[in-house]
Amino acid sequence: MLRAARAASGRPVLADVSRNVGLSAAAVAAGADGLLLPAPAPVPAASVSAARTPSGSAAPGPADGGTRHAGLGAAGSGNGGSGSAGNGGAAGHGRVGGKGDPQQARRAGYAGVVAREFAAAGGIGLPGAMADPGAIVEADPEAALQVAEEAVTVVGALLRPESPVTLPECREAIDRVDAALATLLERRAALAGIVQRIKPVGGFAGRDLDRERALVRRMASRAPSLGEGRLAPIMNAVIEAGLHLAEERAHR
Numbered sequence: 056m057l058r059a060a061r062a063a064s065g066r067p068v069l070a071d072v073s074r075n076v077g078l079s080a081a082a083v084a085a086g087a088d089g090l091l092l093p094a095p096a097p098v099p100a101a102s103v104s105a106a107r108t109p110s111g112s113a114a115p116g117p118a119d120g121g122t123r124h125a126g127l128g129a130a131g132s133g134n135g136g137s138g139s140a141g142n143g144g145a146a147g148h149g150r151v152g153g154k155g156d157p158q159q160a161r162r163a164g165y166a167g168v169v170a171r172e173f174a175a176a177g178g179i180g181l182p183g184a185m186a187d188p189g190a191i192v193e194a195d196p197e198a199a200l201q202v203a204e205e206a207v208t209v210v211g212a213l214l215r216p217e218s219p220v221t222l223p224e225c226r227e228a229i230d231r232v233d234a235a236l237a238t239l240l241e242r243r244a245a246l247a248g249i250v251q252r253i254k255p256v257g258g259f260a261g262r263d264l265d266r267e268r269a270l271v272r273r274m275a276s277r278a279p280s281l282g283e284g285r286l287a288p289i290m291n292a293v294i295e296a297g298l299h300l301a302e303e304r305a306h307r
């Protein structure tokens with residue numbers, strides 16, 4: 056429904072979860088471009104201006120005085136930033152001003168909540184030390200914001216189709232995809248490493264080319280433009296990197 060609303064209006068759709076932040080995950084999964092969150096305190100315009108849209112323009116402050124925005128980046132070409140009249144435009148990535156910003160600690164609490172919800176929406180675990188945004192919010196508000204940015208970047212790349220037009224927009228979208236790819240590659244290498252320890256013969260010696268061909272075939276159905284022919288060398292490199300890493304670790 057939210058995607059349909061965006062398609063019809065051509066503008067980012069913000070879901071108001073200010074009364075129930077627990078609905079964030081559902082809103083993101085349903086296609087919200089950004090979330091309206093409860094305002095912890097009135098935020099002066101100066102500190103809000105540090106929140107940026109992916110295209111680099113400052114996100115306006117809360118127009119309604121009662122909510123804050125958290126977002127997944129511009130919804131696509133030509134509709135980011137100033138497009139959503141009345142609700143402050145596309146939300147940024149939850150960035151705030153530098154260390155010492157008196158608003159930061161308060162906002163970080165909400166960023167932590169958003170990070171957790173986004174991670175849940177995408178089924179993605181936050182990396183290691185970031186696993187408990189709630190704890191980080193207490194200990195280190197800046198780290199909490201990083202968690203939010205991480206979750207928004209990675210989950211956004213997976214959940215939201217984008218159609219950027221300008222070079223900077225395209226590169227920002229690519230950077231988000233690369234962040235998701237790197238996260239997945241790291242996770243894949245860890246899993247492949249476990250397999251090497253479980254198999255009777257691990258490493259390059261226990262290579263299973265039938266399995267590798269089969270996984271490339273399955274991936275090609277999700278990546279039809281690349282197809283098996285182009286995916287095969289990519290996956291060969293990924294698999295060999297994992298095997299090298301596993302062998303290196305086995306010999307330590």
Ligand SMILES: C=C(O[C@@H]1C=C(C(=O)O)C=C[C@H]1O)C(=O)O
Binds near residue numbers: 267
């Ligand atoms: C992980 C395994 O070991 C090797 C690595 C693979 C991979 O990284 O996907 C696939 C097949 C094997 O060559 C496995 O056998 O499943």
